[in-house]
Amino acid sequence: MSKEKHRFYAPHESFRGSQVELSEEESRHARKVLRVAEGDVITVVDGEGGTHTVRILEVGKRSVTGTVESSSSEEGEPNHPLHIALGILHQPARWETFLEKAVELGCTRITPIITARTQKARLKPLRLEQIMISALKQSGRSRLPILDEPTDFSAVLSAVADIRLLCHESSSEAPTLPALLSEASVGDAVAVLIGPEGGFSEEEVMHAEAEGWRTVWLGARRLRAETAAMTVAAVVSQHE
Helix, strand or coil, X not given: CCCEEEEEECCHHHEECCEEECCHHHHHHHHHHCCCCCCCEEEEECEXXXXXXXXXXXXXXXXXXXXXXXXXXXXXXXXXXXXXXXXXXXXXXXXXXXXXXXXXXXCCEEEEEECCCCCCCCCCHHHXXXXXXXXXXXXXXXXXXXXXXXXXXXXXXXXXXXXXXXXXXXXXXXXEHHHHHXXXXXXXXXXXXXXXXXXXXXXXXXXXXXXXXXXXXXXXXXXXXXXXXXXXXXXXXCCC
């Protein structure tokens, strides 16, 4: 029996009964880079929680098709749904780095937020989607996180979660993230707000606290915004 070699992404609409057809881009990668052949066994994730073992039937010039031999659900998905809302950064590459790592670390929803200190909202949706799909395949997850459109800070305050936290650099008297997570039960959803360069304004912090968000302290070192976001994702991903 052929050994599983490679991992691909195909959205739900690519499946027809027990057969799946990879997109032209995925097929090109499979054919030209990975050199897959008929009879090979691959893994296909659908981004909606399904992981499928697929045996390749045909390798064409523009498409690769296969038959689903077995399926599983929610592989690689976190114990706690995690929504991170991070301020849009002046350098788009830094926000993109966060996005890649957020997918790898188990974020289930990601929101770029526009705050009082946001300089420019420069994000490319197609590029962000490609980054997420690549990270999904690499990390062994099965569900593609929700990526929101850029959202005003005031609008994201209505996010629903069991634990809602705001990271603020001058909050040294606030509890730490592990301390706050110790209050969580298995399956509790966590939402975290993180500002752009310069952090949140005092008015934004007060607004969030008035809406029931709790301030959290990430330690004595001053972290870049994307580092703070990745730290949060890593700590939550390790919490049982």
